């Protein structure tokens with residue numbers, strides 16, 4: 001379950017500041033160079049990554065069958081012998097399943113009784129270049145189908161042109177359309193040109209009421225990177241200091257390995273603290289990271305690596 005809703009605060013562009021890219025890249029590199037997590041600690045962090053994962057399928061050839069298979073994996077992300085070997089009392093589960101709006105009803109039915117929420121992308125994902133009334137209608141459609149979380153995309157042109165009040169108004173309207181559903185704002189950082197723009201867009205999205213800020217759609221040329229993540233985490237910290245409001249973070253796109261899962265959690269712990277390392281405030285958006293996590297956990301339990309094709313989908 002996501003942390004309680006963020007509330008909007010007035011537009012305030014005086015909080016913007018420029019971000020030094022070389023310094024940010026150095027800090028991001030040092031975060032993951034410092035130490036490696038091994039053994040039982042690594043297993044615990046990988047289990048937390050599963051609990052925080054938005055297990056995703058967002059492909060043009062998605063079918064109800066694929067979505068049902070994904071939901072089966074969300075309910076049982078690890079093989080029984082791994083769960084037993086880890087000494088877990090219960091089967092873990094993912095944080096959510098993330099799909100396109102027309103797949104929401106299928107996912108909701110497949111996850112019935114599990115408490116696993118369905119997240120839907122909306123607002124003309126991934127480019128967002130549709131009239132605003134259609135984007136808002138898409139949000140309402142997905143919520144009506146049973147989505148409890150909505151991942152919106154922002155208009156990159158508003159950032160690139162410095163149209164901050166237009167960006168604020170649009171995101172605020174999207175938040176309103178979400179109603180009871182939580183809203184994650186995808187900044188599509190690979191399209192935003194500078195880290196200063198990433199910082200500015202992060203602050204505006206939070207001021208407009210986003211419950212989470214999310215890096216990428218998975219469709220940009222450059223998706224989640226640690227320097228971008230660091231910039232967004234600092235924005236979350238600054239917004240919290242300025243308003244008292246707590247906003248979550250979702251890196252997404254291009255993350256495929258257990259090492260990625262560890263690195264992103266390290267960033268969260270160092271920059272925002274342990275409070276953010278739970279599904280209410282942290283999600284990893286990924287369509288193909290779970291398989292490597294399962295493989296590493298199997299190695300932890302058995303001392304051997306299985307070929308990835310031996311594990312079920314994702």
Ligand SMILES: O=C[C@H](O)COP(=O)(O)O
Nearest residue numbers: 217218253254285286287
């Ligand atoms: O929101 C999640 C992303 O779209 C997933 O991207 P990915 O397919 O690169 O893991």
